Amino acid sequence: MNEVKLSKRLEAVASYIPKGAVLADIGSDHAYLPVYVMRNGLIRKGVVGEVVDGPFQSAMKQVAKNNLEHVIDVRKGDGLEVIQPNEVTCITIAGMGGSLIRSILEAGKMKLEGVERLILQPNIGAFTIREWLIENNWELITEEILEEDKKIYEILVAEKGEPLKPYENKETELLVGPFLLEENNAVFQKKWSNELRHWKKIIEQLEVAEDTPENLARKEELLKKIKIVEGVLQ
Numbered sequence: 690m691n692e693v694k695l696s697k698r699l700e701a702v703a704s705y706i707p708k709g710a711v712l713a714d715i716g717s718d719h720a721y722l723p724v725y726v727m728r729n730g731l732i733r734k735g736v737v738g739e740v741v742d743g744p745f746q747s748a749m750k751q752v753a754k755n756n757l758e759h760v761i762d763v764r765k766g767d768g769l770e771v772i773q774p775n776e777v778t779c780i781t782i783a784g785m786g787g788s789l790i791r792s793i794l795e796a797g798k799m800k801l802e803g804v805e806r807l808i809l810q811p812n813i814g815a816f817t818i819r820e821w822l823i824e825n826n827w828e829l830i831t832e833e834i835l836e837e838d839k840k841i842y843e844i845l846v847a848e849k850g851e852p853l854k855p856y857e858n859k860e861t862e863l864l865v866g867p868f869l870l871e872e873n874n875a876v877f878q879k880k881w882s883n884e885l886r887h888w889k890k891i892i893e894q895l896e897v898a899e900d901t902p903e904n905l906a907r908k909e910e911l912l913k914k915i916k917i918v919e920g921v922l923q
Contacts, residue, residue, distance in 0.1 A: 693725045693755070697837045698810065702783050705808045705831070705846045709733055710779040713772045715793060716740070720748035720763065722781060724755050732779075735761040738771035769797025779806045787814025791821045798825065807847045815843045819863050823852040830855075832868040834876045841880045843869065861917050870921060881918050888915050 695703060699722050706712060706726055713736040714723045723735035737752070739745035748763045764771040769780075780801075782790050790811050794801075807827060809818055822829055828850030834843050843866065853859070855867040862870055869877050888911045895908045 693721055693728065693751075695721055695725050697835060698842050699725075699783065701833055701835055701842075701844055702781055702808055702810050703731070705806070705844065706731055706779055706781065707806060710806070711777045712736070713738060713769075713777040713780045715768060715771070715780060715782045716744075716785055717748055718744045718784070720751040720761065722783070723761050724751055724757060727757055727761055728755065733760075736772055736777060737761060737763040738766060738768070739763070740765065740767045767796075768793035769800040772797075772800050774800055775803035777804060779808065780804055781808045781810075783808075783810035784812060787811035787817040791817045794818075794821055794825070805848060807845075809845045809847070810842055811845070812840075812842065815845060815866065816864050818845055819866070822847050823856075823863075826850075826852050828852050828854055829867065832866045834866070834869050834872075834874065834880065836876050836879070841876060841883075861921060864914065864917055865921055878922065881922055885915060885918050885922070888918075 703722060703726050708731055710732050711734045712723055712726065712732045714720070715738040717723060717737040717739055720737045723732070723737055726732045727735055737748045739748055745763065745765045752758055752761045752763055782793060790809055811818055819829065822845070826849060827847040829845060829847050830850070831846045832843060834841065845866075856862050857867070865877075865881065892908060892911055892915070895904050898904050
């Protein structure tokens with residue numbers, strides 16, 4: 690047996706998986722997460738979903754190397770098409786952009802029957818996931834922000850419930866996260882200070898660019914975000 694060591698990011702994702710869950714890890718890459726939680730007795734069964742052949746083969750090897758083929762099923766397919774309704778109780782999707790995670794959830798909505806918890810770790814664009822959760826009656830129950838290897842990650846955990854419950858100021862909290870705003874830790878401050886600098890640079894470029902409808906709309910959107918984040922950081 691080889692010892693699977695998770696990155697800090699995936700360790701944090703793993704910490705939100707309910708004990709005894711049947712897990713689907715979508716876009717699992719090397720299947721490190723399901724192998725780790727299975728070996729630590731956290732889940733009963735696992736499904737690994739991979740659409741690309743290389744990672745699919747890597748996941749198969751990892752599961753075989755740990756003699757877990759009887760409890761972790763590696764399947765090739767796009768997004769949630771690898772699972773059936775009422776087959777799993779928890780879904781993890783980690784290490785993709787927020788828009789991609791959102792489109793996976795949207796395309797696989799019919800497969801979410803019986804799923805009790807979603808654990809989503811977007812690399813960027815977490816707000817698009819928060820929007821989707823509200824639109825589809827999922828309640829955000831907690832969030833985490835962490836830094837690893839100079840990259841900042843957010844983790845969103847949701848269950849079926851009251852989708853608007855965590856939001857007091859929806860516009861602000863959709864962007865920065867209601868739980869993350871409440872905690873307002875050093876990583877949160879760093880992330881949004883960086884974003885602010887980045888957006889202001891883009892505004893400078895747009896100031897000298899041609900006033901096309903696209904550029905004007907982009908500028909208006911950025912100015913709105915800047916105002917929100919400056920308010921948050923004060």
